[in-house]
Amino acid sequence: MKIATWNVNSLKVRLGQLQEWLAREAIDVVCLQETKLEDSAFPVEALDALGYHSSFTGQKTYNGVAILSRYPAEHVESGIPSFDDPQKRVLSATICGVRVVCAYVPNGQSVDSDKYRYKLEWLSAFQRWLQSQLSDWGRVTVLGDFNIAPEDQDVHDPKAWEGQVLVSEAERAAFRGICELGFRDSFRLFPQAERSFTWWDYRMNAFRRKMGLRIDHILVSEILAPACRACTIETGMRALERPSDHAPVVAELALES
């Protein structure tokens, strides 16, 4: 089973790229972030035509997450139950016996902002909830835009970014806290090229200059990790005309059954 995550930065704008990608790659589950669409505007028919069932929770202009799947999605749940939040950032579903959590972690803006405090509170609630997801389901995968570069090797210029939002110690501690519940960063299960990133700023020719961060992740629970065969970044998607500023991440799970 191939699972993927992609921050599309507007599904309306990126629908054509998504369709081409899904027609080309045999991906079974796709988690999307920043769809920026109200539910009534979600392109259900276009994705159904490609063989995908859509689950989604969205809002106008900001946020919005979706899970596309070639197989039925069961027990679909929106949000973090204990965390009342009008921002549509979390969607979870069970597909082929695997709990799939699609997450769009808050950006945080800057470390001295209210949005940063919201990010840390959000992450704390997310971690608590993931613990219950782990005990409920066992086979759990968390895919999404974490807005956290876990280590210096995930940052093109660690010196320049030191202490900034996306790399600050409190954010990295929150990421480790989630992993320590019993998750592995699937990307680091395998040898990877240096300077592997998933996001490049639209400005300053950052992509061409390889000035990126690795902030989109696929975590797999310990019990699933032995089944993980690969994790790759679809860097080519960032090189398209009118791209999202994020590239997709894809992981392959060898599931018995």
Next chain:
DNA sequence: ATGGCAGGAAGCTCCTGA
């Protein structure tokens, strides 16, 4: 030096993203 792109909603400029 706080810029630089891009998307959305509004409406000819602003907010947000990361």
